[in-house]
Amino acid sequence: MPLRGLRIAATPIMAMSAAPRLPVEHEPGATVSRAPHGSSRARTAPCAGHAEMTVPATETYSPDPNILERSFAAHLARHSVATGTEDRPGRVRRISRVTRWCIGLSALAGIVSGGLIGGGEIWMRQGLFDGMEDVGWREALPYWTAFYAFAGVVSAVEIVLLYALALSGIARVAWHAGLPLARGDGRGLLAHGLARAGLEFPNPQVTVHGIDPYAHVSKWKLAALNLAYKLKVGVSSFILRVFLRRVAARMAIRGMVPLLAGPLYAVWNAFIVWRIMTEARLRTLGPFAVDNLIAAHFRDAGTLGDTEKDVILHAAGEMLTRGRDAHPNQVYLMTRLCDALERGGDIALDWNATRRHLPGLDAAGRTRLLDLMTLSCVIGARIHREQTALLRGVCRDFGATLHEDRVRDLRKALRRGHQLTARDLSGARSDADPAAA
Numbered sequence: 001m002p003l004r005g006l007r008i009a010a011t012p013i014m015a016m017s018a019a020p021r022l023p024v025e026h027e028p029g030a031t032v033s034r035a036p037h038g039s040s041r042a043r044t045a046p047c048a049g050h051a052e053m054t055v056p057a058t059e060t061y062s063p064d065p066n067i068l069e070r071s072f073a074a075h076l077a078r079h080s081v082a083t084g085t086e087d088r089p090g091r092v093r094r095i096s097r098v099t100r101w102c103i104g105l106s107a108l109a110g111i112v113s114g115g116l117i118g119g120g121e122i123w124m125r126q127g128l129f130d131g132m133e134d135v136g137w138r139e140a141l142p143y144w145t146a147f148y149a150f151a152g153v154v155s156a157v158e159i160v161l162l163y164a165l166a167l168s169g170i171a172r173v174a175w176h177a178g179l180p181l182a183r184g185d186g187r188g189l190l191a192h193g194l195a196r197a198g199l200e201f202p203n204p205q206v207t208v209h210g211i212d213p214y215a216h217v218s219k220w221k222l223a224a225l226n227l228a229y230k231l232k233v234g235v236s237s238f239i240l241r242v243f244l245r246r247v248a249a250r251m252a253i254r255g256m257v258p259l260l261a262g263p264l265y266a267v268w269n270a271f272i273v274w275r276i277m278t279e280a281r282l283r284t285l286g287p288f289a290v291d292n293l294i295a296a297h298f299r300d301a302g303t304l305g306d307t308e309k310d311v312i313l314h315a316a317g318e319m320l321t322r323g324r325d326a327h328p329n330q331v332y333l334m335t336r337l338c339d340a341l342e343r344g345g346d347i348a349l350d351w352n353a354t355r356r357h358l359p360g361l362d363a364a365g366r367t368r369l370l371d372l373m374t375l376s377c378v379i380g381a382r383i384h385r386e387q388t389a390l391l392r393g394v395c396r397d398f399g400a401t402l403h404e405d406r407v408r409d410l411r412k413a414l415r416r417g418h419q420l421t422a423r424d425l426s427g428a429r430s431d432a433d434p435a436a437a
Contacts, residue, residue: 061188061204069195069199072198073194073195075171080171080174095281102169104270106162106272110269111263113154113158117154117155120147120150165273166273167198169280170194170277174190177284189332190287194284197279197280203327205326210345210347211320211321211349213325213326214324215321216324279381282381282414282415286414289419290329290379296421307357308361310354311354311357312341314349315354316372316373317351320334322387323381323384324384327379330376337372358394367426370398371425374407374410377411400430401430402428406427407428410428
């Protein structure tokens with residue numbers, strides 16, 4: 001399925017020969033070796049016809065989940081596939097249908113909520129106060145207090161329903177995709193990553209194999225982002241509604257605000273749920289893209305030289321820090337790489353020192369590195385310009401040209417559910433020397 005010059009495999013990413021199997025549960029008394037700073041070695045399970053899916057323990061990604069996150073993750077685990085091996089035709093179509101239903105139901109909830117609140121205001125204005133003419137604030141205060149209490153209850157119920165709708169939709173998306181969440185460490189990184197997406201929680205500020213993803217983010221900005229996340233849903237809705245009323249108060253349509261409440265709330269709810277489902281879909285499909293990369297380039301990576309292993313890990317770590325976010329897909333990629341390269345412990349990231357070894361890579365090593373960095377660009381929350389700049393610079397070092405529009409097309413294809421192959425990743429660039437590809 002060509003996308004503006006980039007060939008994307010038409011096979012849905014979930015319709016592989018076999019979905020990744022779940023890690024086998026440890027027997028009582030078994031232990032999991034952990035590296036310093038809370039990072040942990042992952043457990044793996046073989047997968048017939050596909051790359052092994054390695055899922056880090058919960059402590060790697062979310063070391064201190066709150067009760068909401070734990071509850072969401074447990075619910076997702078209970079409603080996920082049992083083994084992850086069953087083939088379900090039409091998965092992409094079903095996932096798209098689930099997403100549309102969630103957005104539609106959220107809009108319906110907004111219409112009902114806006115209708116109740118707007119209808120209550122119209123009834124008070126026209127029925128009790130005869131258009132609010134010659135009514136002092138003292139006389140109206142008890143009634144408006146009751147009205148805003150009613151509006152607050154309706155809004156609270158609406159928010160709870162939106163979260164429940166998002167949770168149900170995410171569970172169905174993960175189930176249709178065949179993502180393993182039911183047993184073992186599947187309820188760790190993957191389940192908690194989806195739970196945080198459904199709750200609109202930011203990714204936790206953790207180190208990933210000794211690498212700080214937020215090394216280039218100032219402390220005040222981190223604090224501001226955390227505050228914004230905590231206030232996002234309820235306060236943003238409240239501010240929007242107050243803003244509309246203040247604007248309408250200075251216009252001739254003041255009396256129409258209650259009538260417009262339903263459509264406005266519907267659009268706002270649809271936007272919130274669309275944003276949640278889009279991120280959840282990326283977190284569901286990203287691990288499959290990582291598995292494809294490992295299968296294509298890192299099956300026998302343990303036999304690579306130490307220098308090339310260092311270059312690979314430091315390049316992946318640098319892409320992680322330039323993305324400025326501990327996204328679960330990036331955490332999964334780092335863990336799979338460490339496992340494939342047979343490297344444990346923390347990584348003392350120093351890309352500037354490691355970069356001087358790039359000329360020593362052979363053609364296969366260059367392709368392997370560029371495909372890895374390209375995938376790292378597209379599986380995060382967004383394509384950060386500093387990630388693109390790094391990838392562009394490494395391509396230039398190898399005599400290749402990066403096509404940024406094709407990188408964006410790769411991300412769109414992944415979110416639609418298409419399989420990203422090594423050929424697709426290599427298609428995001430053109431090489432001056434064909435032999436170097």
